[in-house]
Amino acid sequence: MADIVTKTHASRADRPTSFNVDDIPVPMGREEDWRFTPLRRIEKLFDPQGYTQRAKLEAKQSPQEVFIEKVGRDDPRVGTVLAPGDRTAVVAWEAFDQATVITIPRGVELENPVIVDVRATEELSTDHIVIRAEPLSKGTVLLRHEGPAALNQTVEVRAEDGAQLSVIAVHEWDRDAVHASNHRVSVGRDASLDHLVVTLGGDLVRVCVDTEYTAPGGTLRLNGIYFVDAGQHLEHRVFVDHSEPNCYSRVVYKGALQGQDARSVWIGDCLIGENADATDTYELNRNLILSEGAKADSVPNLEIENGEIEGAGHASATGRFDDEQLFYLMSRGISAVDARRLVVRGFFAELINKIEIEEVRDHLLDAIEDRLQGAH
Structure with a gap:
């Protein structure tokens, strides 16, 4: 399967996805998905046999209407949002043995957020979180990450029909931490999802957000904040797949960089499929360079296969203080x-x-x- 992954794909939609770890081999650095990533600093996450721990999750605040459950990987609610799309994502799927499912029940509107702390040690560990907002529910889930992590993580997010869900993931790892996370996001009919990633710590952090609309009328807002210090590599990748009509998306990521060899990478892919009439989408990335020696890579990509859309565009800018x-x-x-x-x-x-x-x-x-x- 190596030739499938290493070849150039004409469309973002053509890149392979699979739940089988053998289908997505270890990258060599020439692949489009990995050409900005320093592989030596993340390669320990590529071997599914090396994981000995699971991250520690603790619910710091949980409204009584919310269900938080520990389940096995065979639970029918696990693995229902998209499929892994790169090596770390498929290894995370292969290596985990227990998932945490957070459910906001049908019709429930939360007054207070669900707050879950995720702590990982320097031992190679996995983590699998499922966040479900059932139909017509409304609420916010906050994930706070800390520790000297070597963590490979999956977060499945499902906003079902008519739900209004907000998910915030804050990463404040110790300076030497290595973290890869694949957020797989699903938006139902007339549902609304606000998703925010904040990355402030770690040695190398790579967060990939892959999305899908399962019915017309969905609204998706993907936002990101990152601050990169000397020697850090913080990488964020977003894929918005417009496959249903009358859907809306906005992507806004902002980052600041300071110090020698501070490096950020932002990749924003958006695909408007042939059936996605009346799509309205826009993606924006801004980077602020605060000192010499810092570097920001920003690559927005927009593919349009439909001539009956409301609007589509992207913008990217990197400037000094x-x-x-x-x-x-x-x-x-x-x-x-x-x-x-x-x-x-x-x-x-x-x-x-x-x-x-x-x-x-x-x-x-x-x-x-x-x-x-x-x-x-």
Whole structure:
């Protein structure tokens, strides 16, 4: 099967997916999905035989209407959203033995979020989480990650018909952590899903978000925030597959980078299929370079196979810290450190202000400012 994976695929939809680990071999670095990733820093996640631990999950806050269950891999709710699409994703499927299923029951509207802490040690570990919002339900699920991880993770997210679901994944790993995560997302008829990934820690973190619409009328908003320090590699990949009519999507990822060899990668793939009439989609990536020696790669891709759409587009920009903004603020009596902080805070404000959980908003702003202070 090596020739299938290493060859160039004309369409994003042609790339192989499988639940069989033998179908997706170890990458060599020439594959489109891996050409930006430093393989030596992630290759220990490629062997399904090397996993000895599972991540520790603890529900810090769980409204009484919500069901949180530990189940085996043969549970019928597991493995129902798409199929793994790269080596780490298929290995994560092969290696796990227990999944955590979080269910917001039909018609339930949560007043408070579900908060789950995920902690992983430096031992090679797996994690499988299933988040289900049943029809006409409404709620928010927050996943908080920390520890000296070597973690390969799968998160299945299903917003069923008429549901309104918000999922937030915050990654604040220790500096030497290695983490790969495949979020597989499904949006039902007239359902709405808001998905936010925040990545602030780790040595190498690679988060892939693959999506599907299962019926017309779905709304999908994919947002991301990342702050890359010296020597870190933070990589985010998004695939929005518009296969149903009258669906809407917006993708907005923003990142800041500082320090020697700070590296970010953002890949935004969007496919509008021939049956996806009246699609409305747009993807945006912005990167702010705060110092010399940092590098951001940004690759938006848009494939359109349908001429009857509402709108489609993408934009990407990477720029250095604006010295004129800094000078303007300093001329008003603001110190250089505070001016820098205000510019970065304003850069991320669009996405952070969308978070409805106040303590999460405040924590993220504090965490970003701590990293700015650390550089000084």
